[in-house]
Amino acid sequence: MIARFLLLASVASASIIVPAAHAQAQAPDGAPDQADATAEAQRVRGDVIVVTARRRQETAQEVPLAISVIRGDSIESTGNFNIVKLQQLAPTLQVYTTNPRNTSVNIRGLGVPFGLTSDGFEQGVGIYVDDVYNSRVAAATFDFLDVAQVEVLRGPQGTLYGKNTTAGAINITTNQPTFDFEGRAELTVGNLNYKQAKAAISGPLTDTIAARIAIASTSRRGTLFNTTSDRWINEQDNLGLRGQLLFKPSEDLSITLSGDYSKQDPEGFGTAFVRVGRTQRALNRQYDALVAAINAANPGRNYAPSRNVYDRRTDLDSSLNAGNKIGGASLKVNWDLGAGKFTSVTAWRFWDWKPENDRDFTGLSIVSRSQNPSQQDQYSQEFRYSQEGDRIDFVVGLFGFKQRIDTQGTEQQGADASRWSLTGALANDPSVLQGLTASNTQYLKSDSAALFGQLSWKVTDALTIQSGARINYDKKSGFYERVVTNGQGQLISCSPTPAAGSVLAAQCGVYQPQVSAPSDSAWNFTYDFNLNYKFARDVLAYATYAKSFKTLGINQNGLPLNADNSVNYDAGTVKPESVNHYEIGLKTQLWDRRATFNLSAFRTDIKNFQATVNGGQFGTVRGYLANAGKVRSQGIEADFKITPSDRFSAYANGAYTDAKYKRFTNAPCPPELSGGTLQPASATPDYSQAGVPGALSPRQCDISGQELPGVSKWAFSYGAEVNAPITLLAKEGQVYLGVDGNYRSRWNSNASPSIYTEVKGYALTNVRAGFRGEGFDVFGWVRNAFDVNYIETLQVAPGNTGLIAGQPGDPQTWGGTIKFSF
Template identity: 75%
Template sequence: MTIRNLLFAGTALVSLALPFAASAQDAVPDQTEDPQAADAAPGQGEIIVTARRRAETAQDVPLAISVIGAESIEATGNFNINKLQQITPTLQVYSSNPRNTAVNIRGLGVPFGLTSDGFEQGVGIYVDDVYNARVAAAVFDFLDVSQVEVLRGPQGTLYGKNTTAGAINITTNQPTFDFEGKAEVSLGNLQFKQAKAAISGPLSDTIAARIAVSTTSRRGTIFNVKSDRWINEQDNFGLRGQLLFKPSEDLSITLAGDYSDQQPECCGTVFVRVGRTQRALARQYDALAALQGYSVVSKNPFDRLTDIDASLNAGNKIGGASLKVKWDVGPGTLTSITAWRFWDWKPENDRDFTGLPIVSKSQNPSQQDQYSQEIRYNYSADKIDFVVGAFGFKQRIDTQGTEQHGAASSKWNLTGAQANDPSILNGLTAINTQWLKSTSAALFGQVSWKVTDALTIQPGVRLNYDKKSGFYERKVFDAQGNPVLFGQTDPIKVAQRGVFSPQVSSPSVSDWNFSYDLTLSYKIAPDILTYATYAKSFKTVGINQNGLPTDAAGNPITSAGVIKPESVNHFEAGIKTQFWDRRATFNLSAFRTEIKNYQATVTNGQLGVLRGYLANAGKVRSQGLEADFSVRPSERFTAYASAAYTDAKYVKFVDAPCPPELSGGTTVGAGQTPSAPGTPGGLSPANCDISGQRLPGVSKWSFSYGAEVNAPVTLLAKDGQIYFGVDGNYRSNFSSNPSPSDYTWIKGYALTNFRAGFRTDGFDVYGWVRNAFDVNYFELLQVAPSNVGLIAGQPGDPRTWGGTIKFSF
């Protein structure tokens, strides 16, 4: 609590001090640490990145990297990680709520579906060099961001165990010793309101400060007839403050603090379709709904109507503080980054996706604290560049869960006379208590040896140690508060255990891993770079933190408590070019990534027994081609286009969970053959072989493009430019279920955005239209529990429009 109080006090002090300091003293020369770009070529300036933990131009980095500048982020309305995939074809972001968010690159990263705290993400997310351990802790609005780098392919040498698929490196604007500020206001339909402001300047000759604030609100896109409210809204607030102490040219110390608060009524779904499962016909959705006289409010999902009856909330508080010290020591730079982050998650969900009181309460709030320390030394000379360092990390997550069934649950989940007795399941409650402790330490290094002016050899290594321990306890109580226990033979207790079963588990594991990579790069010409990379990486060992599968007697299978680390072999080759006097850039990369013991999500289809756990798939593979092109023939026109072909599939997964059309029937016995998919009352396999099928969430083809044209004009006695821009993206179809199902394929779609405005020095006003052609598409489809065949979904945003005014000084 003391650290949090210091954080809030510090940001408040910055906000109070800045206006007085700025007016009290003259501006002094800019002494920030931002690297100076190389001399701009006739076509365009260089883009500076820190992908290799040092400042260099993007075209000199032998790595597939997408760089999105602040102007592109703002112009396209991509104000958080969820929306970045619209301008980065190989990035996939899918979210049923902030906690259950998947950020993947090239189809790899995290398993699709419910999130477990017991394993690592495969795409590391960094803000000003500070690692965010959970994806949910990084779904804040971008605040005063300078640029975002999306590093494609394993980055384990410099970024660690959590980057088997890549990394997202977010850089914010730093304090300046020249007074500056900016403000932005946007208004649009759906009651959209967004405001951003930042101010920076000197407090003394050696201290500079910067503070930024943003707020975003928007009416929801789905109307809930039950509550008479629009849901899936936006309600976000963010604050960031920084103090820079620069006593000399060789030393800088930056203290930063940030806080983000999101309180939307979210995240609900709409009815999409019903598919046949292998349950008895009377136990499937249509029959069960008719039995209770229930009909969905609309069978057209793009009516955007729902009648879900449980409370909704996606309360998400994120924040932290960091201290960054950079000290130039001789030919190198010593950097230390000390950070603390917190994440408080307060959700409420409707887990049955219907307007019936089947699951009346589903709430699993979590609290996370993480501490990290990184020290590294960068050295640069004519022939050798290197970085060496150490990293330490400590994390604790606590979760308290409450799930409760309602009056409609018995008819939905029980058979015979029990189905007509609502008291059996009405009020049945599961109380979950769990915690995770995670500790990690690493030593790393990377060397760039310039053998000749053209040839560079770059090896890298990392040694990593992890220790994880967890605890999970589920206690079950009936409506009268009596415990439901194993060993009770009362038929009612047996029925209740079939929905919620008590369990205790405490998995623990530690592991060492060694990863390495080797990159060869060769400059065919000053503006043509070729490279080839091999990387041996890993995702660390994991534990099942949300409960374990059970044997026939209901006892947890303890051997399932630990999941093996992923073993990654990655090959990549590429070429980076600039031509037409650097007016045009074209980059091409080809890659192949193979992962053994892929950490996948497994579900058993039951409503409340165990929603999902982790297991190892034998092997997955992702391979493909990526191309990026940009051109700026003159200051009057710019354009870009990016394309990706990604072939990502399970190479070997012989005991995967079955899709809904092969689930719900009697499990096959010896010598029996499973029934055809969707056969009511059929025989279901215990598990399915999905080897050769596509990984979830990834499109084979994806494209993004954009262009802007401008013309000089004088308006209101101001010399400036009028401009018109267009941005678009396309994704081909993809699976929205861990095991591909005929019912959960999302059709491909294309989105188009337009903007037009006037800008001059320090002023920009423009109007915008996003999803201009009002395309109907889904972001996510979900299989409802119990194998009843119900498919629910989250439609993407409809057409939105509005205007933005920006000032800077």
């Protein structure tokens, strides 16, 4: 398979993703020019892309690591307006979101546990905007706002980016204030009532002060029609603002004050019925039988949801909301001291999350209310000093981080809950569970400090040895309290254990009061070693070893229960991940830099991988962290770009990723092996009766050797653009036609791979055509041009009833865009 991939990469190729018609031989807007890079660009035909991946400005081809660079104009022209969409351009980037809080951003299959809502663990992929760390991936769901460039750094980046970036980092650079007056505006309209407007203006206020203001607004009708509320849901409703002041009293000193605010207020994010799979629960306690029983108990009701997810119809009966606000302020100081450069980044960020969900995924009133609003404040301070010399380049720094998150959760049972969750006479009495309410109060405090550095020794003009290290300290403390009230508003207690068959026992089987206060701290030492050799001016080979860590986690959403229904306090904390990473790569440019071909191969081994464990019943914790013994991710990536002339450019990129649990002997079982009476504790787990109603269920499953969730083995993206000069309406410019697309092979959507949660592979194609000239661009576009049906993610509904719900991907959309700049 690897040989086949290499052949495909050589013939079809793959890229640093920048259509050459738009790439510029300069740093991102507002950054200091690189005289050497610009002069070099003028001597050859190809372009030079400047990045800050190593916290200093240099060309992308000189950086000895796997990096994808996406310029702002490429983001706009391809319609990939946030990180969730960006994965269509970067194959090894995987982003999954069921709502902004429950978003996973992974690189090479690693990063965060898939499908888990928790604040007690760290992201394995760091998201940085203008050097400011964004600790919550909710930022990934917002529109890019006045972005100059996005760098996707693949592989551990702990020595410079820190905060447990064991899988990689996403480094976003925005356009900066300028002392030349300039502005830009963009308006897009399309089907589904799609409207997007962007504007930015920049210029001097005095000889030493410049300002920049940007705004972006996006709205679009939803893609799922809710027959219960009689409206479309899962809509887009985004607004973003950014303001910057640059004080530059001299060429050696610049101080930038930045502030931003973004909000979303859509009705979302709901799911639709996808399928039903048999579990080991008694057949009369599985989805179809339970729906039939509820219909029989309610004459004339006849609940029957659409069973074709691509009908784009759902019937969720609970309130849906995804109110999301995020923003903050930062102060960045760059001071050129002659011998070196000093940088200080001071930042505060907030996140306010106000969700409402339908947790039972149906139009039945089982869970009538589910919400976990939270508020976050984070503060960070980073100091860096860098110096470049003839033989030695180095960066040293200090980083401090403080965070607090407060959450107030409510979950309530509805009128159909008794018949859905209980048996016998109690199932016929709606009052047993109706109104039963669990109210959660929790907070998390997180503190981190680090000393880091990286040094490059140019042994010869061709050979460079680079090494980096980071000492990191993390402390986490949390608090979780759940109180439970019955339908009359009275507090209930489940200690001592209530009599079997009683109303109280039934209620305690759904919600139990609980209090926990996990706390822990850890030191870790991260280091890496890199050898790179320049065989020729445009041929660089490198080899890297990195020892990295992702710090400890705490289970912040409540703890699971032991077999005797007591709280398992041992699950309160999760061990740090220990990462060993190996990578080799080749970066080349050919044909006077008209062509770029980069190749990398990697292997990452992780001990104590922080994996997701899902609770199957309503009465247990939905998900919590546990350590898998060992995980391995390995693969090959290839990038190719070609610009034979000013009239044509093309790129393609691809990745083969083999990500597996090497050892996970006590994993949660998939739905087809869940729901029945548990096998004896001393018995060898029996997996032979998957999906057989009434069969005994293993207490846990050995999923060693199975694939990690969310990872496609094969992923490709491509694009091309052709243009021709033309004069239209007395305007000189270019008429152009562009196409881009991506392909992903199948992947599994459950933490323990299930036959019911396999997502089929799919390929998407987008096209655009337009006319551009000096200061303007007008084009039409079609995304998902062939109206391909595909699934974005699948979810296993709680209760082991066999229900699988999901979210279909966007249908074909089309529209037009007008852009002006001056």
